[in-house]
Amino acid sequence: MQNKLLKYLRREILPTAFCAGCGGGTVLNIFCHAIDELKINPDDIIMVTGIGCSSWIPSPYFHADTLHTTHGRAIAFATGVKVMKPEKHVIVIAGDGDLAGIGGNHLIHAARRNVGITVFLVNNYIYGMTGGQVSPTTPYSVKTTTTPYGNAEPPFKIAELVAAAGASYSARWTTYHIFQLKKAMKDAIMKKGFSFVEICSQCPTSYGKNVGKREGIDQLKDFRDNSINLKNVSDSDNEGNDGKYIIGKLADRTRQEFTDNLRMINSQFAEAEQ
Numbered sequence: 328m329q330n331k332l333l334k335y336l337r338r339e340i341l342p343t344a345f346c347a348g349c350g351g352g353t354v355l356n357i358f359c360h361a362i363d364e365l366k367i368n369p370d371d372i373i374m375v376t377g378i379g380c381s382s383w384i385p386s387p388y389f390h391a392d393t394l395h396t397t398h399g400r401a402i403a404f405a406t407g408v409k410v411m412k413p414e415k416h417v418i419v420i421a422g423d424g425d426l427a428g429i430g431g432n433h434l435i436h437a438a439r440r441n442v443g444i445t446v447f448l449v450n451n452y453i454y455g456m457t458g459g460q461v462s463p464t465t466p467y468s469v470k471t472t473t474t475p476y477g478n479a480e481p482p483f484k485i486a487e488l489v490a491a492a493g494a495s496y497s498a499r500w501t502t503y504h505i506f507q508l509k510k511a512m513k514d515a516i517m518k519k520g521f522s523f524v525e526i527c528s529q530c531p532t533s534y535g536k537n538v539g540k541r542e543g544i545d546q547l548k549d550f551r552d553n554s555i556n557l558k559n560v561s562d563s564d565n566e567g568n569d570g571k572y573i574i575g576k577l578a579d580r581t582r583q584e585f586t587d588n589l590r591m592i593n594s595q596f597a598e599a600e601q
Contacts, residue, residue: 332359332360332363335362335389335390336389337389337390343388345380346530348529348531348532348544349528349531349532350528350530351380351449351528353502353528354381354384354447354526357509360509361512361513364509365517370391371415371416372392372418373393373405373408373412373416374386374389374392374393374394374418375394375396375444376395376396376425377395377397377426377430378398378456379422379454379456381420381449382425385418394408399426399429399433401430402430402433402437402446403430403433405419405444406437406440406442409443409444413586413587413590416445416516418445418446418447421446421448422448422449422450422455423449423451423462423483424454424460426446427463427485428463431483434488434489435492438492438497438523439492440521441493441495441520441521441584442520442585443519443520445518446522446523446524447526448485448524448526449526449528450526451528451529451534452482453471453530453537454533455533455534458472459472459533459534460472463482463483465478466570467479469537470537485499486577490577490578493521494523494578495518495520495578495580495582496515496523496576496580497522497524497525497578498514499524499526501528501554501572502527502529504554504574507574520581520582520585527550529543531543534546550572553570553572554573555571555573557576
C-alpha cells in the first residue's frame with residue numbers, strides 16, 4: 328500500500344541525502360503529518376528556505392512551491408511573499424546558522440513586525456553542511472573546526488529572543504518529542520502573526536562527534552534525559568540549567584499582523600486620495 332504522506336514529497340529524488348542519524352528526516356516526517364492532519368492543500372503553501380542541511384527539508388523534498396534563497400535571507404524573501412500573497416501559508420524551514428547567524432536581524436524584525444509567516448528553525452548547534460564551524464547556538468566550551476580550543480561564547484536562546492521581540496507564537500521542542508513537536512507545528516501554522524518553533528535536532532556527523540555522541544540515537548537520548556519543560560523552570564533558576572534543553576511554549580498571544588496593518592494603511596491612503 329502507498330503511504331498517504333508520499334503525496335507531500337518529491338518522490339523522484341527520494342531517498343533523502345540526509346546523513347545517517349540526522350534529525351532532518353524526522354522534521355520532514357513530522358511536518359508532513361502536521362500538514363496532512365490540518366488538511367492543508369500544498370497548493371496553498373509557499374515554502375521558503377536558505378542554505379544549509381535543514382534547507383533541504385523544504386527544498387527539494389517537500390512538494391510545494393518553494394523559494395530556495397541566499398544564505399540568511401529566507402525570512403526577508405518570505406516577508407515579501409506574504410505581503411503579495413497574504414492568503415497563502417508562507418512557511419520557512421532553515422537552520423540555526425542561516426536564521427540566527429547571518430539572518431539574525433531578519434528574524435528579530437519579522438517577529439517585531441509580527442509578519443504572518445511560520446518559521447521552523449532546525450537547531451543542530453553547528454554549521455553542519457560547510458565543515459562544522461561554530462554557530463550562534465553552539466554551547467559554551469564545545470570544540471568545532473573554528474573553535475579548536477573550545478567555544479568562548481554563550482549560545483543564543485533563540486525561542487526566548489523571538490518571544491521577547493514580539494512574535495505571536497514561540498516554542499521549543501526536540502526531535503525526541505515528536506508528538507509535542509507536531510502539535511506545536513500545527514499551532515504555529517494556524518496562528519495569525521509571526522509564529523516560530525525552534526527544533527533541537529541531532530547532527531552526529533558534524534556536532535555529535537565533537538561532544539562524544541557519534542550516533543543519532545545518542546543525541547536523542549540526550550534530548551530525552553536532559554529536557555526540562557518550561558513550566559518547571561522559574562526565572563530565578565533558569566541560569567542554572569546549562570546543558571539542559573528548556574522545552575515548551577514561550578509565547579502565545581494576539582497582536583495585529585503586519586500585512587493586515589499594511590492593507591489598512593493603504594486603504595486609508597486610497598480613501599484620502601479620492
